[in-house]
Amino acid sequence: MYCNNSDCSFVHRDKLAKHGVCIRVLGDLTLLPMDLQKLIAQAVMETRNYSECFLNVCFAYTSRHEISNAVQEVAWGVQEGLLEPRDVTESLLDQCLYTAKSPDPDLLIRTSGEVRLSDFLLWQTSYSCLVFQSVLWPEYTFWNLCEAILRYQFNYSSIQAHSPNRKPQVTGWREHTESQGVAPSREDKASA
Known part of the structure; x- marks a missing residue:
């Protein structure tokens, strides 16, 4: 992303696509100027289907605000009858955080x-x-x-x-490194 006094533009689209970079921007974006909010929304939308790697950018972010928003979201669900109070768990709150997908x-x-x-x-x-x-x-x-x-x-x-x-963490790296001869395989460890 690039901004100067009069213009904002989303650059390096080709590199993001080539490397499959999904951009996520975490924080209270309502605190930002509207032109920057639009640029961030454009970058997030254009890269939302990429999944090779994720770039989480904390912008206008505080943990207190994030947790407060998550609690408000859960409270709204209870108030609207979508959730029962007994449904409120650590796991549910975790799913309401900005970082739920990371x-x-x-x-x-x-x-x-x-x-x-x-x-x-x-x-x-x-x-x-x-x-x-x-x-x-x-x-x-x-x-x-x-x-x-x-x-x-x-x-x-x-x-x-x-x-x-x-x-859960990313899996499959062990199999990849073993097949490349970088890490000892499970069989090698068992015979040692």
Whole structure:
């Protein structure tokens, strides 16, 4: 997307189509100017059927607003008789969040030395590995990313043990990497 003072246009359509990128914009878009709202709607609509990868953009986003909207949606359903109060569950609330169609993040990296989430994905990161690093984002390097991934790996078993109800993750990667000779197959592991 590109905007200047007088014009907004949706660029790189061909690259998004080539790579199958579905754009999702999460947040209170009513806070944005109408021309930007239209551009965002156009980008979301034009890419809605792509499924190779997903680009979630948090724009005018706060977790409090997201959770508040989800609760209002559920309350409306109960008020209209579409839901019974006993139908209200964590899972239902999760389905009403902006991120309902996305898996919860496994790893959240916070740069700048701040040790807080700043009202960002509070519900979704309840079972994520949180890594706080003092480097500023413009100076973030490959080695900073390696450190974050190592911290995630060290905490992986603990995270999995405490997160019984995680959303399903993308599957099929193991079979692909095994067929390419990148990862040991299940048979190789069994014979070892």
